[in-house]
Amino acid sequence: MISLAGRDILHSWPKFVLTxxxxxxxxxxxxxxxxxxxxxxxxAEALLTxxxxxxxxxxxxxxxxxxxxxxxxxxAVHGIEGMPGVGLAANVTYLNMQxxxxxxxxxxxxxxxxxxxxxxxxxxxxxxxxxxSHYEAVADVxxxxxxxxxxxxxxxxxxxxxxTQRMVSSGGDPMVFIPLKDAQEAQFLKDxxxxxxxxxRTAANPAFNRPGVPGxxxxxxxxxxxxxxxxxxxxxxxxxxxxxxxxxxxxxxKHLEAYDRAGMADILVAKLIATSAKQIGMFLVILAIVSAxxxxxxxxxxxxxxxxEIAVLKLIGTSNAIIASMILQQAMGLGLIGFFVGKLxxxxxxxxxxxxxxxxxxxxxxxxxxxxxxxxxxxxxxIRIAIKVDPAEAIGG
Amino acid sequence: xxxxxxxxxxxxxxxxxVSLIGLFFFVMLRAGPLAPIKVTVAxxxxxxxxxxxxxxxxxxxRRNWMIGPTVAGRVLSVKVDVGDKVKAGQLxxxxxxxxxxxxxxxxxxxxxxxxxxxxxxxxxxxxAVAKRELAASNMRRNQDLADKSFISSGAxxxxxxxxxxxxxxxxxxxxxxxxxxxDLARAKADRAALVQQRANVRxxxxxxxxxxxxxxxxxSTVVAGQSVLRVIDPASLWVKLRVDQGRSxxxxxxxxxxxxxRSQPQIAQAATVARVELLGDSVTEExxxxxxxxxxxxxxxVGEMAEATIxxxxxxxTLIVPAAxxxxxxxxxxxxxxxxxxxxxxxxxxxxxSLDGQVQVLDxxxxxxxxxxxxxxxxxxxxxxxxxxxxxxPAGSSGTAP
Numbered sequence: 001m002i003s004l005a006g007r008d009i010l011h012s013w014p015k016f017v018l019t020x021x022x023x024x025x026x027x028x029x030x031x032x033x034x035x036x037x038x039x040x041x042x043x044a045e046a047l048l049t050x051x052x053x054x055x056x057x058x059x060x061x062x063x064x065x066x067x068x069x070x071x072x073x074x075x076a077v078h079g080i081e082g083m084p085g086v087g088l089a090a091n092v093t094y095l096n097m098q099x100x101x102x103x104x105x106x107x108x109x110x111x112x113x114x115x116x117x118x119x120x121x122x123x124x125x126x127x128x129x130x131x132x133s134h135y136e137a138v139a140d141v142x143x144x145x146x147x148x149x150x151x152x153x154x155x156x157x158x159x160x161x162x163x164t165q166r167m168v169s170s171g172g173d174p175m176v177f178i179p180l181k182d183a184q185e186a187q188f189l190k191d192x193x194x195x196x197x198x199x200x201r202t203a204a205n206p207a208f209n210r211p212g213v214p215g216x217x218x219x220x221x222x223x224x225x226x227x228x229x230x231x232x233x234x235x236x237x238x239x240x241x242x243x244x245x246x247x248x249x250x251x252x253x254k255h256l257e258a259y260d261r262a263g264m265a266d267i268l269v270a271k272l273i274a275t276s277a278k279q280i281g282m283f284l285v286i287l288a289i290v291s292a293x294x295x296x297x298x299x300x301x302x303x304x305x306x307x308x309e310i311a312v313l314k315l316i317g318t319s320n321a322i323i324a325s326m327i328l329q330q331a332m333g334l335g336l337i338g339f340f341v342g343k344l345x346x347x348x349x350x351x352x353x354x355x356x357x358x359x360x361x362x363x364x365x366x367x368x369x370x371x372x373x374x375x376x377x378x379x380x381x382x383i384r385i386a387i388k389v390d391p392a393e394a395i396g397g
Numbered sequence: 398x399x400x401x402x403x404x405x406x407x408x409x410x411x412x413x414x415v416s417l418i419g420l421f422f423f424v425m426l427r428a429g430p431l432a433p434i435k436v437t438v439a440x441x442x443x444x445x446x447x448x449x450x451x452x453x454x455x456x457x458x459r460r461n462w463m464i465g466p467t468v469a470g471r472v473l474s475v476k477v478d479v480g481d482k483v484k485a486g487q488l489x490x491x492x493x494x495x496x497x498x499x500x501x502x503x504x505x506x507x508x509x510x511x512x513x514x515x516x517x518x519x520x521x522x523x524x525a526v527a528k529r530e531l532a533a534s535n536m537r538r539n540q541d542l543a544d545k546s547f548i549s550s551g552a553x554x555x556x557x558x559x560x561x562x563x564x565x566x567x568x569x570x571x572x573x574x575x576x577x578x579x580d581l582a583r584a585k586a587d588r589a590a591l592v593q594q595r596a597n598v599r600x601x602x603x604x605x606x607x608x609x610x611x612x613x614x615x616x617s618t619v620v621a622g623q624s625v626l627r628v629i630d631p632a633s634l635w636v637k638l639r640v641d642q643g644r645s646x647x648x649x650x651x652x653x654x655x656x657x658x659r660s661q662p663q664i665a666q667a668a669t670v671a672r673v674e675l676l677g678d679s680v681t682e683e684x685x686x687x688x689x690x691x692x693x694x695x696x697x698x699v700g701e702m703a704e705a706t707i708x709x710x711x712x713x714x715t716l717i718v719p720a721a722x723x724x725x726x727x728x729x730x731x732x733x734x735x736x737x738x739x740x741x742x743x744x745x746x747x748x749x750x751s752l753d754g755q756v757q758v759l760d761x762x763x764x765x766x767x768x769x770x771x772x773x774x775x776x777x778x779x780x781x782x783x784x785x786x787x788x789x790x791p792a793g794s795s796g797t798a799p
Contacts, residue, residue, distance in 0.1 A: 009410070010407060131750060131751070133452070135453075141789055163789055165774075344417075347425065
């Protein structure tokens with residue numbers, strides 16, 4: 001038996017292939033949009049994974065350090081290190097800022113780390129980890145920095161000694177890692193004018209500048225310029241302890257808040273990126289509906305274009321089932337071409353996006369199923385028309 | 398003819414479909430989540446390196462003086478200004494002596510008065526001596542007469558009494574003279590003390606140096622211990638270095654170092670660790686060491702920031718791996734070793750590390766083992782890898798060798 005659908009496609013193949021490619025690009029956009037959403041969630045997950053922590057200890061009653069600001073003293077880590085079940089604990093600071101790159105700027109999250117402890121980048125793509133305790137940086141390749149570049153952060157210049165990949169904040173900003181002490185200074189140090197103003201203000205205050213008490217003013221000024229705060233303490237728990245087991249005494253006795261991985265993921269995914277994720281999701285839904293409608297219209301117009309041929313087929317006694325299967329096969333073929341082209345296009349252009357686009361295999365398979373379903377549904381519309389065609393139209397018209 | 402054109406069309410379409418599917422699978426396996434992880438590998442080799450310590454510090458004066466009065470007072474004059482070079486003993490400033498000069502004059506008068514009193518006492522003494530001699534000779538004469546019974550014993554007793562009285566008067570005159578001498582000595586001592594006090598209001602340079610601060614102006618009142626001027630010895634400038642406690646192992650006196658001043662970032666100054674302080678800073682968790690310059694740089698300023706790299710003795714010959722290859726998996730330190738093209742996690746014991754990113758491996762690896770240095774993603778045991786020369790293309794020649 002000859003394939004009616006195949007013959008028909010052979011007859012007008014450029015039209016069929018071009019339609020399939022056009023449809024493919026549309027599906028590619030839809031898949032990319034899903035990838036953008038997955039990428040946002042993955043950015044948040046990557047932030048948690050890359051920090052290498054089991055517990056995030058932050059200021060009491062805050063949901064820091066990513067969703068809210070949190071500040072604790074940098075010696076709190078020693079108290080936490082002594083709690084039962086704590087394997088490794090490390091101070092960490094986060095600071096979103098524009099870093100200077102030559103003439104222009106790059107948006108980055110500056111992370112203050114203690115090298116070799118939780119929070120430091122686990123794997124590099126070039127260079128070496130931080131070895132000096134000051135003025136070195138490991139930057140993500142997305143920042144555009146290369147090895148040997150110098151980054152200016154506040155007052156100091158940092159040598160880029162290493163590069164990472166996929167080290168991003170929950171907002172997708174690439175990270176720049178610098179030693180903790182430098183980061184504390186960068187975060188809390190004021191500019192020179194402000195420092196001079198503050199000194200003058202303190203000197204004008206009779207409480208701090210008493211005659212007959214030499215040294216009081218110097219002491220008061222010195223106490224203003226030191227900074228010993230961090231945003232969070234990252235904790236790795238010892239084998240044999242559950243994160244919650246370790247978190248409970250920290251909450252109770254250290255008067256700090258502690259989140260485990262699930263709690264932090266909930267804050268990041270459900271709270272921090274919720275609105276923008278919904279925004280993308282809404283757009284994705286609309287795009288899917290529009291794509292379905294366009295597929296339906298394409299198949300409908302394709303069928304309408306050969307209504308006379310269908311009438312001829314009916315006239316020579318072709319059964320309705322054969323005609324219906326021809327239309328269905330063509331619709332499915334179109335869908336298949338569209339899916340392959342779309343998936344290909346999405347995979348090719350995904351790395352060009354400024355933010356991370358994650359194309360999941362499960363999303364692709366789901367997309368394939370939905371495309372085939374939409375094609376099948378859309379073809380029923382065309383099949384109905386085809387079946388209703390009067391054979392007389394073949395000779396009339 | 399018609400058949401062949403239909404066949405051609407069929408072949409074309411078939412080819413198109415096959416190439417589309419082929420391209421699809423090729424791209425899926427190369428670019429998507431199923432793609433192999435790009436890594437770079439290196440061979441474990443034997444060698445040694447010179448570990449270094451890094452710290453930042455500030456330029457400080459080893460010897461500096463806060464020059465001020467020992468009692469509260471008003472500044473009378475300040476002779477030097479910030480930046481002036483001063484010699485040891487040079488008058489730098491003077492405190493208001495208030496009434497010291499007048500008290501000196503008063504004491505001068507008192508000394509003169511004491512001297513007069515001394516003269517008077519001496520004269521009295523001479524008078525007493527004369528009277529005593531007269532009484533003694535009278536006594537001697539009348540004793541002879543009494544022995545020969547020319548005068549009564551009662552008359553002799555009169556002479557004996559007169560002599561005893563003259564002796565006592567002489568003693569008194571002598572004591573008076575000694576008292577007058579002591580009065581003079583006391584007055585002189587008082588004056589000397591006042592002269593010392595007068596000298597004490599003159600603030601002089603304790604050593605050669607440069608004036609670093611002028612804290613009080615003439616007319617202002619300062620309390621004891623407050624500084625009027627500060628002097629620093631520029632030859633004694635050194636760098637007070639702070640080294641992270643966690644990386645301060647091996648820090649000791651006499652090690653060679655390189656100092657880079659913030660004002661001269663291109664020049665590395667040779668220096669030596671002059672002192673390692675026993676007391677560390679427990680708040681900043683840093684150890685403190687002082688580095689002296691081998692040759693004093695020109696244009697050094699106190700308080701300037703400096704970075705220092707201290708050279709430790711070279712390590713013994715051991716296996717060396719790049720620091721970027723060291724990973725932590727569930728609290729265990731190790732490296733990803735290539736075993737027939739697949740990564741496997743090998744726990745290692747690491748030793749010293751150098752500032753340029755080399756780490757000693759004490760245990761867990763063999764020379765010649767291939768290990769993963771850089772990877773695009775976190776690795777898992779048996780992951781599909783694609784070994785490349787570099788994951789990121791080096792930009793120019795500025796790359797730092799691992």
